[in-house]
Amino acid sequence: MHHIGKARKAATYIQYLLISLLILVPVVWLVVSSFKPSSAVVSYPPVFKFTPIIDNYVQLFKNLPYMLYTLNSILIAGGSTILGLLLAVPAAFAVSWYKKSWPTSVALLARMAPGGLYLLPWYIIFSRLGINGTYLALILTHTVITMPLSLLIMASFFDELPRELMECGMVDGYSLGGVILKIAVPLSAPGMVVSTVLTFILSWNYFLFALVLSKIRTTPLTVAAFKFVGEGVTDWGMLMAAATVLAIPPLVITFFAQKWLVQGLTYGAVKG
Template sequence: MRPRTPYRVFRVVALAVVVVALLAPLLWMIAASFKTNVDIYDTGKALLFSPTLDNYVTVLRQANYVQFIGNSLWVAFAATVLSLILGVPAAYSMSRFNMRKSALVVLMARVIPGVSLLVPWYYVFSNVRMVGGFTVLILSHMFVSLPLVVYIMMGFFDGMPLELEEAALVDGLTHIGAFRRITLPLAVPGVATAGILSFIFSWNNFMFALVLSGADTKTLPVAIFDFVGYASIDWGGLMAAATVVTLPIMLIALFVQKYVVSGLTAGATKG
């Protein structure tokens, strides 16, 4: 067989181009977070510069970012847990009892842009005096997290064999008992996948928190706007704040990627 050297060279070059295109903005953001505003504007100091931690000191001490980190963690965690509590049993019911109309409604909720509902949400929640609190942020995040959980778990339950549940029913368990004792323990990879993706969405969400949060409930993506002024932009502080937002979720995705892939592929095949 003829060696496939041209194809291998093309594949390596294509992968290198993609990696550089994806990593270059991230590396520039991290490097800029250690520069002063003067060094950021100086193209001669793109690679060689004197690093400083003043931007991170400003972010963590003077800008109340510790509070905003806590807000993001609380909203993402609460929205994810509530979405799993409601979405996993709903996905099981739709999968096992052929509730296709309900599944279509969930699919429509996935298709509808969440930003199109911000004005009605703001009108309704402002009339009941909920705008600016954590409750409205958690509910708004669940609008996307809950359909995401149901969508992932339906595919996962569809791929699980029915024989195990039928054997449990023969042994005297109810459908709820079979779900709780047999199906749910086997569905842990899918639950973990749905939970991780839901948490990542809530952590990165910007538009919902921008409109519905208050001064004390701002999340990290919204708090970045504090470094954008009317006449100037604090690029060093902005890049440090963006790094604080980005790196934790990237590390989480890096460590749990194999579980996400295994959960998605397990739900993509039928037993």
């Protein structure tokens, strides 16, 4: 790019710093507050100096089944990510290879419906099938949101692949499935990473379906956090800890996958 003068460089850095602070300060406040006793969380003016305690976390994991909730979240998010990919990869390849755009439009259409629309019909259907509140049911519902995202991301990554490579593969005697598995998917490894990470996080974060459709043994973290939200708020320290436990895994995953995510998001994924 163009040469940048010293003064402008300094000004840019100051802006970088301000933006970083705006983004980070609330999150840091959240995490730090989770180590305060409840009374310190709600004291005004805010307390900056305090002896950190881990009581809030001890309570979550000892008095409440937070271990189970965490495991449930992992199972549901993991299951729906895998199922979503299994369904989306062949479809994304078809969309890209045969240059058809209607499947992505349909996938986007399903995303336009308000989540509440599905709740009652699903509950009734799952009850009749006898799978209400099971991991299976929750994974299926979450796949409804993960699959379209995987489809969009993978289709745009497949679009970037040189067609000749795959045509060569077919000449070499690969079946269409073989081309996908042996050529397209390995070449789109960054796409697979982006899609896995983003759909996992999307599924991890989503609460509305599980709020109604999970049972106590299959309750994920998002829904468990509702014990601390709404009218019944009493323990602010635990609320902060619950929010932190909920937010940490996506943040950590994002941090480790950041290289692919930034690339994926900026170059391929959401090119639309």
